[in-house]
Amino acid sequence: MPQPKACPVVPTGSALRPIAIDDVSLAPGFWGGRQSRNSENTIGHCLSWARKAGWLANFAASVDGTLPAARRGREFSDADVYKVAEAMAWEVGRTANERLDKELLDLGELLTAAQHSDGYLNTRFEAARYSDLEWGHELYCYGHLIQAGVARLRTAGEDDLTGVAVRAADHVCAEFGPDGRVGVCGHPEIEMALVELYRATGQRRYLDQARLFVDRRGLRTLADIEFGRRYFQDDVPVRHTDVLHGHAVRALYLACGAVDVAVETGDDELLSAVVRQWEHTVASRTYITGGMGSRHQDEAFGEAFELPPDRAYAETCAAIASVMLSWRLLLATGEARFADLIERTLYNAIAVSPDERGTSFFYSNTLHQRRPPDVAEPDAESPRAATGMRAPWYEVSCCPTNISRMFASLGGYIATADSDGVQLHQFAAAEIHTDVADLHVHTTYPWDGEVVVHVLRTVSREWTLSVRIPAWAAGATLHADSTHTVSPGYAKVRRQWLAGDRIVVHLPMTPRWTRPDPRIDAVRGCVAVERGPMIYCLESVDQAGADLDTMTVLTTQAPEPSGEFRLTAPARWSRLPDRPWPYGEADSLEGLSTSAVFVPYHMWGNRGPGTMRVFVPEHPLQYRSR
Ligand SMILES: [Zn+2]
Numbered sequence: 001m002p003q004p005k006a007c008p009v010v011p012t013g014s015a016l017r018p019i020a021i022d023d024v025s026l027a028p029g030f031w032g033g034r035q036s037r038n039s040e041n042t043i044g045h046c047l048s049w050a051r052k053a054g055w056l057a058n059f060a061a062s063v064d065g066t067l068p069a070a071r072r073g074r075e076f077s078d079a080d081v082y083k084v085a086e087a088m089a090w091e092v093g094r095t096a097n098e099r100l101d102k103e104l105l106d107l108g109e110l111l112t113a114a115q116h117s118d119g120y121l122n123t124r125f126e127a128a129r130y131s132d133l134e135w136g137h138e139l140y141c142y143g144h145l146i147q148a149g150v151a152r153l154r155t156a157g158e159d160d161l162t163g164v165a166v167r168a169a170d171h172v173c174a175e176f177g178p179d180g181r182v183g184v185c186g187h188p189e190i191e192m193a194l195v196e197l198y199r200a201t202g203q204r205r206y207l208d209q210a211r212l213f214v215d216r217r218g219l220r221t222l223a224d225i226e227f228g229r230r231y232f233q234d235d236v237p238v239r240h241t242d243v244l245h246g247h248a249v250r251a252l253y254l255a256c257g258a259v260d261v262a263v264e265t266g267d268d269e270l271l272s273a274v275v276r277q278w279e280h281t282v283a284s285r286t287y288i289t290g291g292m293g294s295r296h297q298d299e300a301f302g303e304a305f306e307l308p309p310d311r312a313y314a315e316t317c318a319a320i321a322s323v324m325l326s327w328r329l330l331l332a333t334g335e336a337r338f339a340d341l342i343e344r345t346l347y348n349a350i351a352v353s354p355d356e357r358g359t360s361f362f363y364s365n366t367l368h369q370r371r372p373p374d375v376a377e378p379d380a381e382s383p384r385a386a387t388g389m390r391a392p393w394y395e396v397s398c399c400p401t402n403i404s405r406m407f408a409s410l411g412g413y414i415a416t417a418d419s420d421g422v423q424l425h426q427f428a429a430a431e432i433h434t435d436v437a438d439l440h441v442h443t444t445y446p447w448d449g450e451v452v453v454h455v456l457r458t459v460s461r462e463w464t465l466s467v468r469i470p471a472w473a474a475g476a477t478l479h480a481d482s483t484h485t486v487s488p489g490y491a492k493v494r495r496q497w498l499a500g501d502r503i504v505v506h507l508p509m510t511p512r513w514t515r516p517d518p519r520i521d522a523v524r525g526c527v528a529v530e531r532g533p534m535i536y537c538l539e540s541v542d543q544a545g546a547d548l549d550t551m552t553v554l555t556t557q558a559p560e561p562s563g564e565f566r567l568t569a570p571a572r573w574s575r576l577p578d579r580p581w582p583y584g585e586a587d588s589l590e591g592l593s594t595s596a597v598f599v600p601y602h603m604w605g606n607r608g609p610g611t612m613r614v615f616v617p618e619h620p621l622q623y624r625s626r
Helices: 030-052 057-064 077-095 098-114 138-156 160-176 190-201 204-216 248-265 268-284 316-333 336-350 398-408
Strands: 024-026 415-418 421-424 430-433 437-443 450-458 462-469 477-479 483-485 489-496 502-506 512-514 526-531 534-539 567-573 586-589 592-600 621-624
Touching (some): 024 030, 057 077, 057 098, 077 098, 098 138, 098 160, 138 160, 138 190, 204 248, 248 268, 248 316, 316 398, 336 534, 462 502
Antiparallel strands (some): 024 430, 415 421, 430 437, 437 450, 450 502, 477 483, 477 502, 512 526, 534 592, 567 592
């Protein structure tokens, strides 16, 4: 059976087959609403900021010969123009938006004019090509250009943009191939882009070049830097690495490329190495929100269990990259654990980033805001890692453009097919069209745990409908002919389906207290609240004056629903005097009774600046009183 085309990741052979983004229409609901907002607001917002910040004009300046004097933005700003272009390509493919299509054609013309005759294209390094592989990001930028080109190729066919992408890829193969420069980019990204271009064009040289880059990584071709070679994963070869380390986005993008290379070359050793890295990273270096990379200093993974909630960097791009990695592993293996992590990450670490209009974004995603954050200037670029509110744009604005391309292609991450049937991995109101059947999924998940799958059309032979039961959903039931309990993993119903058939899955949405591994010292003795796939948090605005810094919760019973989104639990808090020295003998914290009000973490910060925390100490708590 041929692979579909209009998807970000299309392996030539894999356990599961992706479904094209134009074959999955998200209906109004949690994700459908976010995709519409992305379409209506976020993509245009990113485009207008790329103009306003001068990042688009850099290409025109290249054509006019006024670089480097006229250049604006950081060395990697070309990449954000390409990421918006990728978002536009998916959006045009999904909705046939004529205005975006015209903008994309214009951009393709501009890039064609800016590209050098040998395929080189970068507005920062024209005069000193590849003089700074550690920090220059030239190959990283090509990676995003190529991904935009592949998106366009798969949704519209060849045009100027795809031509620019192919010439850039050919240039990379000539420049960095077996007889060329022995180097890799300080920021991985081109690896997965080249594999995808191979998949889209059938040209083997792109796959070979990607494999060369993956194999070269870890051979210390990059210079040592202040953060060490670990920062760009050039310390140990990928296949000998046990856990993701260094700069989180770089590590995750590299792992994506390694999976792609492994899948296309049948390299089981490399695939196993990445699965092992994923396991160790999930087991000890991932926040409860799915966020990855705790360190602000070098945007890096911390050591095992180094997951402080108040110093969580947890960059939005790392969460997106984590979904990209788990998606590749899910396609390669068909294992539910990868879809489980995608769900956790989507509903928490990613959904929290954009505001309710989709025009301002968190870059880093803390789990504990100790003071009300600064409000971002609406018309200015914000410093990226500020502990501020969501901002419309950043000096380094990788996250908003990453959100825009992921949400535009989000339908592609919901379900898959294989020779035996259809697999539903994520619960979203949607219509799904496949070779074997058309399905309608009706649900208001995650606000309710009922998911109805309706068969609209089917082939006249037996096939299997598989529905992922999340790891948290013990006690879930499935009703086909009769109702029975189903275990986490994939619940499978095989039969000769008829149009009009339906199954109903019930996932238990009872709120639950969750306790961290005690080795995560920063939150030892604390609990968090989860309900379905959502993590909850306390925001100061809801606590009727009670102080989040001293609040402790009583966990003898589960938090109770109160209103549409809220949960409450009995709690205590105290008015603590400021003292000259905060250490000494312990005493018990008693204090005032109150009701702790929890709201979904992804909603936090939408009601003005306040404090917030995900983990709360369990009552009674010991503290220094004298
Ligand atoms: Zn980012």
